[in-house]
Amino acid sequence: MRLLDLDRLAALVPAGATLAIPPDNSATCAAFARALVRQGMRDLRLIGVPVSGYATDLLIGAGCVAEVQSSAVSLDEAGPAPCFTRAVKAGTIRMLDATCPAMHAMLEAAAKGIPFIPIRGILGSDLLAHRPDWRVIDNPFAAGDPIVVLPALAPDFAAFHAATADREGNVWVGRHRELAVMAHAARRTLVTVERIVERSLIEDEQLAPGVITAAYVEAVAVAEQGARPSGLLDEYPDDAEHFLEYARLARSEEGFRAYLARHVLPPPAAAAE
């Protein structure tokens, strides 16, 4: 495991990479997304696991994104995702619509090393017509039973925020099992954490069930409050005001620039030095 600073962690992602990220209610990598914006990321292909919000909208608004694959993009109680909505209507990003359990299943297939996985439901949805990579086959165990099969999805990168990592690179994600699936499925997993702990997280039977072991973790950076404005388990709550501020500002291009200047980009003085 490599312990890096936040900007170096973000710099591991090349332009054009596929990057799986969690939604706002599940250890979202908000600080990491802001670091990607700062380094002028281009052509990202984001994967919402299974949906996405603030981080995706921010990256789209900052021009970092070529494609989004997700079951939804929304700011939840703060309303629609403004930059996402604008970009879809303008046709400036490619949107691959999905449904939540299909996102999970495609990643689970990659995590299990199987080339495809069947899933119930979806038949009769227009999603199918727009996902030529999703097929319908006959259930090999029952005649006259059409069933959707999905290809495995192995992202180039997975990124999320967690409470703690230890010196070996074990990461405690608590009940966010979807993060384990992301890490298992992705080729390289980048993690920001609140803090590094000195003891081993896998030696403690109470902590171990919530740990993704170092075998899956490429690099870690400390980013205190790195999920903000999202909350993190019992560490800190959502910052509902910040979500509302973002939703309000991002409604216009100009407002979005103001948000970036206020919360994402380095202060002009520092930038001028």
Next chain:
Amino acid sequence: MRLLDLDRLAALVPAGATLAIPPDNSATCAAFARALVRQGMRDLRLIGVPVSGYATDLLIGAGCVAEVQSSAVSLDEAGPAPCFTRAVKAGTIRMLDATCPAMHAMLEAAAKGIPFIPIRGILGSDLLAHRPDWRVIDNPFAAGDPIVVLPALAPDFAAFHAATADREGNVWVGRHRELAVMAHAARRTLVTVERIVERSLIEDEQLAPGVITAAYVEAVAVAEQGARPSGLLDEYPDDAEHFLEYARLARSEEGFRAYLARHVLPPPAAAAE
């Protein structure tokens, strides 16, 4: 959730049921198996997740078992499983051989509500010829790529031992995720625990990742040291001597009867009353 005593818990399983159990190194339901023996269980169809040991051998020796589906039956360091070995050679049980990841995958398919799941490997193994319920199909996403597909396996019952349950029926199993898969896949899950705790196990973010929630749990019984002779996480270690005693006694029918009398059946005085 129903809180029962151990014998009432075991009495929920009817003769002929399929029953998934963990191996000796994973929260094995040893006390539960002994209770099944005491009540004269018949025709059980055991499912080793993914292998099994003491509990399976004991139940076979006591004449409770019609069929075993497992990737292996063994007493690990204490050697081969004597009653199992005898029964296979005598043809008195039906043995469905499998391989570990296939056992996991069939249960995961049931847990995901999909009728089948593909799996790599296995091609070229004689297991295939003896598992007509396992098929080989062409990968629908790539020509000339044969792949094994397995049917979902939804046991009538899953039974295992765990450290704690709360009053709502949430059960903490720690890092034994295979127990969660068993519980998700099975129609009814029966759990023995060391103790009932008064606080809610899902309110504590540190415990929650190791919890199977009450939605999957049919009934719970307290059975202190209920995994013995197996160990349980950091609660107590294996009892290697007991395994060796069992392995030695079970080598003969007579010895096995002596083991039952010593460790499983009620004392003759009590039985005579």
Next chain:
Amino acid sequence: MSEVLPEERLIGAIARLILDPSRPRARHVAIGAASPIPSAAAYLAREITGDLRVSVLYKRRGNPFTDGTGELFDLAAQGRIDLFFLGGGEIDGAANINLIGIGEWPGRTARFPGSFGSAFMYLLVPRTILFRLEHSPRVLVRRVAHVSAPGTSPPGHFRRGHAEALVTGRAVFAFSPERARFTLVSVHPGESRESVRAATGFDYDIAEPLSETPAPPARELALLRGPVAAAMVPTYPAFAARLWPAAPIARSA
């Protein structure tokens, strides 16, 4: 007791649908994110029967999901969820729902957030209640622009159930999957068959006699303003504070 709030009437109406004795009994109701009215209805149904598991996604205290955000879907696939709620940017007269958008795919004229789990849950959960507060011709359309999840399926498609009802801010409809058609069964106070007709973009039948959506009886109202309000506080503090400013301290729920 003070006057029944419109939200309380909706909550009571949905609780009655959950407990509809002509339907298979629901033992486990799941509620998606950001759904205060369905959540309150499920809690009320639980208080009435004393025997109903209610799993609210992203519940802030006593979150019943410990296996990640995929667990809800696995539970549904296993047949462990009996009843679920869905909404839609558009809902049409055949109970198709559209959470994608309007205009050229994937929503070049108007874009909704996305389909979430609808394409799965609608087919896997035996009982669905459609809920959308906004009742207008732009939401309740003759034919959705895009189908996130189909209201009915041809024979041979694996499907466990359909929408049973559609509850809006104006009325309650029942749905017949055989006829792929809604029937207006009650209108909320202040609405009429004409006002609902004008606000609805699809054709439907009308139950005779058409009734007014009843207020919850006093006993249910007491449950609603007592234990249900308390259960709502941790996950929906703003909603609970607005409806029930005197709501008791939250209990574990």
Next chain:
Amino acid sequence: MSEVLPEERLIGAIARLILDPSRPRARHVAIGAASPIPSAAAYLAREITGDLRVSVLYKRRGNPFTDGTGELFDLAAQGRIDLFFLGGGEIDGAANINLIGIGEWPGRTARFPGSFGSAFMYLLVPRTILFRLEHSPRVLVRRVAHVSAPGTSPPGHFRRGHAEALVTGRAVFAFSPERARFTLVSVHPGESRESVRAATGFDYDIAEPLSETPAPPARELALLRGPVAAAMVPTYPAFAARLWPAAPIARSA
């Protein structure tokens, strides 16, 4: 240093196979249950390179598996395990292994425990080392009675690798998947080409010159009796105590 024990020689031989520079570098070696000699070999290889992940199943301290007993297989399927060990009740000259039994299926004459993960791991892990201490005509047979996992596969079968070697209590063989045939490369002290021939039920080639399996050099022996012995204590206390009665206190490993 005291005399090299037979087990130490085996451990050294297996460590050299793990580190074979002509093979793709192993970054992650996994070891199944109850395998003290392969475990020690992997720990020794880790001490030599300083950069090797060793995951021992059912390790009693610092167990690296937190996702259940299926995690090993998922790791392998993901391509995250580079090298694994397999044994067999029978192993034949084409590297087929039999963990089922002998006689009519499923082992009416002799029954072995079962196939465990072999039918999967043999095809999914790029590098396999076969290890079986007993080297006798009943274990090393011309043709296994039943194939738990095949030594080679026809073109078109998804397979990432094959056995590279077979290490027994008497000798070390290399395996050629192209020829589906073993070559005897070294014999342990006290063995000869004749004694190995007599103890082996299958045909094989013989490397010329045939060497004696070398003892680990002094530096490796020091690592083996120091940090490796310490790492072995928690999971294999009896084995460690027998080989290295003065083994240092276990460190976290």
